[in-house]
Amino acid sequence: MFRNPNSPVFRPRTFAQAGREREDFWSDDGQGTSPSYVTTNTGSNEIGNQIKHSKNISGSLITMGAFPSRKQRNVMEESFRPILIVMSAFGLLFPSGDGGQEDNNCRKYRCRKTMFLKFYTSLVVVLVWSAFVRYVIGVVVGDIVPTHITTAISVGVWYFQSASNAAICLYYSCKSHRLLLFFHNWQTCWQDSLYNTDAELKFPRSWIKKRVCVMLFLSITFVVVATAYPAVGRYGSNEALRNETFFVTSRTLGSSADPFFIVLHCYAVGAWVFPVVPFIIICSVLSRQFEKVTKKLEASIDYTGRMTYSLQTLRRQHQFLCQAVNEADDIFSFFILVTLSSSFVLVCFLLHQILNGSGTIALMGIAWFVANTINIAVICWFTASLHEKAHSPFRYLHNISVLPGKDQHLQLMLFLSKLQGECIGFTMWGILVPTKEFIIAVLGAFVTYFSLIAQIF
Structure with missing residues (x-):
């Protein structure tokens, strides 16, 4: 009741x-x-x-997908609202058109708005993919002349990564508004759970809002700088920088088409950087909640090994968080695969460009090399941290003393089987979980493939 x-x-x-x-x-x-x-x-x-x-x-x-109306908006969605608005502005997301308890006029207005955002999002995806196709064709037919073959490959891989991110965002926006659905399922299985009665384990709304604002400021700054780079190159007086901005030029269309290609480049940069922001914040919150469950478990075990808190409640809290991880993994798994694989190739070619370039060429290569390296490091670190925090209760469960056949013994066995089973965390399209061991393997593969590229080119 x-x-x-x-x-x-x-x-x-x-x-x-x-x-x-x-x-x-x-x-x-x-x-x-x-x-x-x-x-x-x-x-x-x-x-x-x-x-x-x-x-x-x-x-x-x-x-x-029957989401609450605007007046009943989910607290988690509200916390992420700034980044969702910016992603909508860049054509990476469109919200639900459900009007809830609104009158017919408001519902019709929201429906028209949603249809416009759907069209706008689809148009942005088409334009970003057209920028990638146009670049590949321009390099092949000679309409675009890069400074070096490694530079041409680097820019092509980057455009492909941006276009893939935009397509992934459109897919999950169309698929029952998957990102917004995740927020509601997250609150249902965790925030509103009968097993979650501890105030310290509730959703850290203010904590998230601060980090969303910080990440959003850094992302917008990066978009502005990355867009100003080709604009200054095309209309500035530096000849070396102008040669480096060959990807926004066209011999056939002439300089009159440069503003349009610069705008396309801006949307590509937004598709490259903005999807990472909700991924980082969601990983941070889930890791934080897993850590609090682990601390609660550690504090509940006295010196004799007996539990002073309900083991069933802690196990259920951990299980609800695992459900939230599975929901989020359905959204981010393919994004992680595309980002890590393409960024790995991109970093190898950029490092070769840095070592064989000079002046402005090397400077721009260093900037993009650092950006892509940070991108790989952030994704790998947060996924590895989430995996470690999700499995952290395992080292404390063996300290619990229970009598065989009792309910607490059953709860302990269920908890252990969950932690000893499949890996808990975000995956690369369900193939593997990027753990700390995976990061070491990536570093070794990077050295190997960079040596191969250096010998070929």
């Missing part, structure tokens, strides 16, 4: 009344606060069944 916190009377209610109170509760509370559950001594089993049934209904609505 659900209760309205503003109601002074708490009495058993029917399921229909409980559902109406739940709707009123969520419409009154725009912060996404978890509803409270109150039972009485009489009819507790019936009320418990109503709670379970209502949770299943709400979960089904979320699975079908």
Whole structure:
């Protein structure tokens, strides 16, 4: 049974009344606060069944994509809202068109707005991919003349990576608005869980907002600088820099087409950098929550090995976080595969360009080499950190003393089997989890392939 916190009377209610109170509760509370559950001594089993049934209904609505209205927006979505707005502005995301309890005029306006954003997002993806195709064809037919073959390959790989990121964002926006759906499922399985009653394990809203703003500022700064680079090269007086900005030129169309290609380059930079921001923040929050569960487990084991806190509750909290990781992995797994594989190739060619270039050529190569190296390091580090924090309870479970055959013994075995099973974390399209061992292997492969490229070119 659900209760309205503003109601002074708490009495058993029917399921229909409980559902109406739940709707009123969520419409009154725009912060996404978890509803409270109150039972009485009489009819507790019936009320418990109503709670379970209502949770299943709400979960089904979320699975079908029935998101709350703007007034009922999810607290997690609100925390990520700045980066979602910027991604929408760059044509990387479009929101749900569900109007909730709004009137017909507002619903029609939101529907038209959503249709426009869908068209805009699709147009951006087509333009970014056309920039990649145009570059490849221009290099082949001689319309674009790069300074060196390694430079041509580096720019082509970078355009491919940006176009792939834009296509991935469009795919998951069209697929039941997967990123927004993840936010709601995350809150449902974790924030609103009956097992999550600890205030310190709740969603760190202010903590996320600060980091979203910082990451967004750095990303926008990078986009501005990366866009100003070809603009200054084309319209500046530095001849060496002008030769380095060959990718925004066209012999056939002439200099009149340069502004259009510079705008395309700006969208490509946005598609390259902005998808990394929600990935970093989500990884950080999940790692932070896993770490708090582990600390709670460590503090609950006394010197005799007995648990002073419910092991079932901790196991369920860990399981809910694992569900959130699986939801997020469905979104980011292919993005991780494309980014790591293409950035690895790009870094090898950029390093060769730095060692064989001079002046402005080497300077620009160093800048892009550092940017791509940071991109690889950030993705690998956060995925490895998430994997380590998710498996960190394992080293404390062996310190627990339980009697065989008891419920606590069963909970311990279930917890151990979960941690000893498949790896928990983000994957490269389901192939493998980038762990710390994977980072060392990548470094060794980088040395090998760079030596091969240096011998060929």
